[in-house]
Amino acid sequence: MFVLVNLKAYPCDPVEVAEAAHEVAEESGVRVAVAPQAADLRAVAETGVETWAQHVDPLAHGSHTGSTLAERVADAGADGTLLNHSERRLKLAEIDGSLSAAERVGLDTVVCANNPEQVAAAAALGPDAVAVEPPELIGTGTPVSKADPDVVTDAVEAAAAVDDSVDVYCGAGISTGDDVESAAELGATGVLLASGVAKADDPKAALEDLVEPL
Numbered sequence: 001m002f003v004l005v006n007l008k009a010y011p012c013d014p015v016e017v018a019e020a021a022h023e024v025a026e027e028s029g030v031r032v033a034v035a036p037q038a039a040d041l042r043a044v045a046e047t048g049v050e051t052w053a054q055h056v057d058p059l060a061h062g063s064h065t066g067s068t069l070a071e072r073v074a075d076a077g078a079d080g081t082l083l084n085h086s087e088r089r090l091k092l093a094e095i096d097g098s099l100s101a102a103e104r105v106g107l108d109t110v111v112c113a114n115n116p117e118q119v120a121a122a123a124a125l126g127p128d129a130v131a132v133e134p135p136e137l138i139g140t141g142t143p144v145s146k147a148d149p150d151v152v153t154d155a156v157e158a159a160a161a162v163d164d165s166v167d168v169y170c171g172a173g174i175s176t177g178d179d180v181e182s183a184a185e186l187g188a189t190g191v192l193l194a195s196g197v198a199k200a201d202d203p204k205a206a207l208e209d210l211v212e213p214l
């Protein structure tokens with residue numbers, strides 16, 4: 001299982017979380033990555049943890065003030081990027097363009113989706129993975145893998161029907177090892193989570209709990 005921790009714009013210390021995630025990944029052998037704000041990518045990557053951007057724009061170098069270029073994200077040390085997060089929705093053509101930008105510089109890609117229908121559409125664009133995250137469960141602490149298991153199994157089925165090389169992750173409300181285990185039993189090969197780590201008093205303990213059953 002892949003554990004991808006999105007720090008969103010939460011007021012946590014990104015380097016502290018990254019150091020904890022790196023240690024937990026080394027100690028457990030589980031793949032753990034951290035997705036900080038763009039401004040923190042380099043500092044997070046320098047901890048040695050697998051580092052992900054939260055977004056890249058569907059652009060190349062040029063007159064694009066305020067944009068996040070895949071080239072600069074990769075240069076800062078990122079290994080991958082989220083796209084189309086529920087809090088950073090893109091138009092279909094933008095998802096396609098951002099995927100091309102990410103692929104141009106060798107970033108791994110996860111396209112987020114609300115439901116199995118969107119998962120199928122996202123899988124058709126050829127990302128490395130899709131992540132199903134029902135928006136109504138995001139940030140609630142109620143895990144999708146327990147509250148809405150069908151959405152995960154249907155997403156796995158929907159992606160496989162389009163392209164069985166696309167991995168399927170799930171997210172929303174995931175905060176314990178038990179939640180991760182349930183996600184794996186439903187066919188997900190990773191989890192995408194945020195508040196369970198970014199808002200924890202002790203991020204390292206939260207991460208240790210997440211990987212414990214793996």
Ligand SMILES: O=C(CO)COP(=O)(O)O
Nearest residue numbers: 138139172173193194195
């Ligand atoms: O949006 C999410 C991860 O990208 C899920 O957020 P929570 O883990 O806080 O529910």
